[in-house]
Amino acid sequence: MKKTLLMMMAAVLLSSVAAAQTGHGAEQRKKVGVVLSGGGAKGMAHIGVLKVLERAGIPVDIVTGTSMGSIIGGLYAIGYNAQALDSMVRVQDWTYVISDREDLRRQSLGDRKKQNTYFFSTGMTIGKRDGNAGGLIKGKNLAELFQQLCTGYTDSLDFTTGLPIPFACVATNIIDNSEVDFHSGRLPQAMRASMAIPAAFSPVRIGDQVLVDGGLKNNYPADIARAMGAEVIIGVTVQGAPKVAEDLGNTMSILSQIIDVNCKNKYDENLAITDLHMQVDTEGYGSASFTPAAIDTLIRRGEEEAMRHWDDIAALKERIGIDASFRPTILHPLRPQVLTEKHRVTGYTFENMTPQAERFIRQKYHLSRTDSIDAALEQQLTTTMRVDLFYQTAECRLVPEGDGVRVVLSAGNRKSVQLHAGFRYDTEDYAAVQLGVDIPLKTALPVNTDVMLRLGKRLKARAELTVHPRSFTRPTISYEFNRNDVDIYMKGDLAYNILYNQFRGELTPINFNLKNFNLQLGLRWDFMHYRNKLGTEDAPQVMLKNEHFFSYRAQLNYNSEDNWYFPTRGSRFRAEYAYVTNNLAQLNERGADGSVVGKRTGMSEVSADWRGSFTFGERFTLQPMVYGRLLFSSVFPAVFGNTIGGDWFGHYVEQQMPFAGIGNIEYVGHQFVATQLQAQERIGMNSYVLLRVAAAQQADKLRNLLDNRTILGMQAAYYYNTLFGPIGASLGYSNRSKKPYFFLNLGYEF
DSSP states (O other), X not given: OHHHHHHHHHHHHHHHHHHHHHSSOGGGSOOEEEEXXXXXXXXXXHHHHHHHHHHHTOOOOEEEEETHHHHHHHHHHTTOOHHHHHHHHHHSOHHHHTSOOOOOTTSOHHHHHHHTTOSEXXXXXXXXXXXXXXXXXXXXXXXXHHHHHTTTOOSOEETTTSSSSOEEEEEEETTTTEEEEESEEOHHHHHHHHTOOTEEEOOEEETTEEEEETHHHHSSOHHHHHHTTOSEEEEEEOOOOOOOGGGOOSHHHHHHHXXXXXXXXXXXXXHHTOSEEEEOOOTTOOTTOOSHHHHHHHHHHHHHHHHHTHHHHHHHHHHHTOOTTOOOSOSSOOOOOTTTOOEEEEEEXXXXXXXXXXXXXXXXXXXXXXXXXXXXXXXXXXXXXXXXXOBSOEEEEEEEETTEEEEEEEEOOBOSEEEEEEEEEETTTEEEEEEEEEEEEXXXXXXXXXXXXXXXXXXXXXXXXXXXXXXXXXXXXXXXXXXXXXXXXXXXXXXXXXXXXXXXXXXXXXXXXXXXXXXXXXXXXXXXXXXXXXXXXXXXXXOOOOEEEEEEEEEEEEEOOSSSXXXXXXXXXXXXXXXXXXXXXXXXXXXXTSOEEEEEEOEEEEEEEEEEEEEETTTEEEEEEEEEEEEEOSOOOGGGSOEEOSSSTTSSSTTEEOOTTOOSEEEOOSEEEEEEEEEEEEETTTEEEEEEEEEEEEESSGGGTTXXXXXXXXXXXXXXXXXXXXXXXXXXXXXXTOSOEEEEEESOOO
């Protein structure tokens, strides 16, 4: 009875919607079509125009669009009103959406670190055609967003009868350079095809068609709206003024001009059948202007352009067949908050996935006990399919079924390799390149081989084998080679240079991962091969003999910061204990000539650091930090001694700790504790000014920690955060070095 009543109420609502849209009935007024042009980010201006049309009470019976116009128009057709669209585009992280980066907020800290090390990463499927090839960006995140926003309309359907407002969009088939008009199909796929800018985004392949941006054939599809029955056409375009020769001074401007010229196809003819045309001023903005400030301005300019036509819009009502006082009660059914609402799950379907992969997902997410799904879980499922199961593409569709939804998980080809590349330059290491290759193995449990090579002053090679069982632990075994070329300073002056090779093998049977949390327990073997040491007469004379070490290690990591380099909220914490030996129990004691003179208890190492971020207002953040490293033993191998300097932990050598005002590596006592306060001010969207002050105590024995003079340091820095990593410089001073220190950094830290 209850279900029948709900169905009757829904029928009444839909009939009232139809009546509201038509005013006094479809037979008493003309059908109105809204046409939205392409233009990349400039198409955000369409939202401002739609706001004014709603305010004026203009009914919308048909929507057509191309490229960004197809996205705004398609979402409008399924129920997002102008205000909902405004809110939706403002909350998106467009830097992520228009890239192929993975959403690793809920993945392991190791995966997140890798994402903030390499500026380039791509998957390859050897021996099979990659259906997502053909562009710098495969558009995986765009496709995923469209799937979420179009919940309820992701299956194949008729866009004329299956949507609240009839809709059509345009793509171009580059096989025969023909126009492809979508009147049916899968809405997210149609929108994705319509905005596939050639070379920038990979084309969409449907059957024997290879589809790219519809603007190449019909950037302003008023003719399609007319063919669908629109008797009054309201059109919006966002193209700028025609370019002259002086405007074409670089590659991007030339490419943009080629696209703009091609977009003139059918433009004049379509403009001639438009009853009210609005050309939004988008001067100063381009197709990639997806910053919050640009989106805000473009929406506002769209609204301002429509308001300049307010009298024309009001006069249009008479042509439509409604009077000036007419106001639709409901423009169209309002979409629910699809990014936050939960849907009842009626079942799960797995497409193009192995039984092992299906079992992995079912057990990892406890799907047998999961009876609802939201956008966050959708994203986690697709990320797991890409990261843990190595699928090139992953799709999660919610298909209405009964009083809930069926979750359809569809995978593409499995990656043969994942390639990474990173580049950096700084005034200490000079230029360095780091390359990485992830190779998934075809095993019952997901197993990944990670190979990395760093080229530069510090040469490094590493191979790691990681098992991804269904639980949160990832057992690993690794082998690493480091060619360390390290300058050691004493109170600001270069004391000596040490060149040595380090060979390392590590077994980590416990590698437990939860969101923001990682616990590792394992055994490590190190062999140090010292090649030479060049120094001054004042440098401490330490005889370096080749030796190996075995160490037991336990490390706890927690990181909830919202940004790897410039956080504004969250905190990070790391604690580690290591017991270092030569024979799994004891440590060699060496004489002045470097020979072994006895055995002693192994060295215990205790280290920890914590940093928190506290934001005041929208741009200013305070970041207190405390850290330290304590060594306990009667024997202290020099290679494990405490060192400070630079901006990052473990940058030049593993035990290195940063200190404001000291740029080079300096040895300090076996007991070292420090505190730092950083003030971070964001300027614009991606520029940061940083001010740091630090203080530290150091001694060879813990009881003498407060006896020595406090080390003080300060540092000022400016950085610009780019897709290639932070670019900036810093200037510091410390009472230990007693001289200013300048440091230039370009790129991610590694």
